[in-house]
Amino acid sequence: MSAHDNHAHGAGGESHGSVKSYLIGFVLAAILTIIPFWVVMGGGLSSTFATAMVILVAGVLQLLVHLVFFLHLDRSSAARWNVNAGLFTVVVIGIIVAGTLWVMWNMNYHMMH
Numbered sequence: 001m002s003a004h005d006n007h008a009h010g011a012g013g014e015s016h017g018s019v020k021s022y023l024i025g026f027v028l029a030a031i032l033t034i035i036p037f038w039v040v041m042g043g044g045l046s047s048t049f050a051t052a053m054v055i056l057v058a059g060v061l062q063l064l065v066h067l068v069f070f071l072h073l074d075r076s077s078a079a080r081w082n083v084n085a086g087l088f089t090v091v092v093i094g095i096i097v098a099g100t101l102w103v104m105w106n107m108n109y110h111m112m113h
Contacts, residue, residue, distance in 0.1 A: 017072055025069025032062040 017025075036055045038044060045051045073079045 017069065021069055025065055028065045028069070029062055032058045032065060 036058045039051055039054050045054065067073045071082075073083060
């Protein structure tokens, strides 16, 4: 067996997506990019809150599209561990960001009087 065969098939048996799944992911990602761009540039929504919600929802949906179609996270055991590690990372980053904002707000409130 040549080195090319080893590399092409992978030692761990990891799965790769088909061309169809990559195209579906690409189209969905493009649509989820175009919608918020159109809303912001076209001024389609009068409320800034509604505009922010469209951007937020499109961003979360695009994150899910990337996880499923490009990173191939599914219901397998290995993928569940990757999701758990990702969620733990998000929680830690959330704690750090929230803590930093809280400390900065508290310092601003107490020092600017």
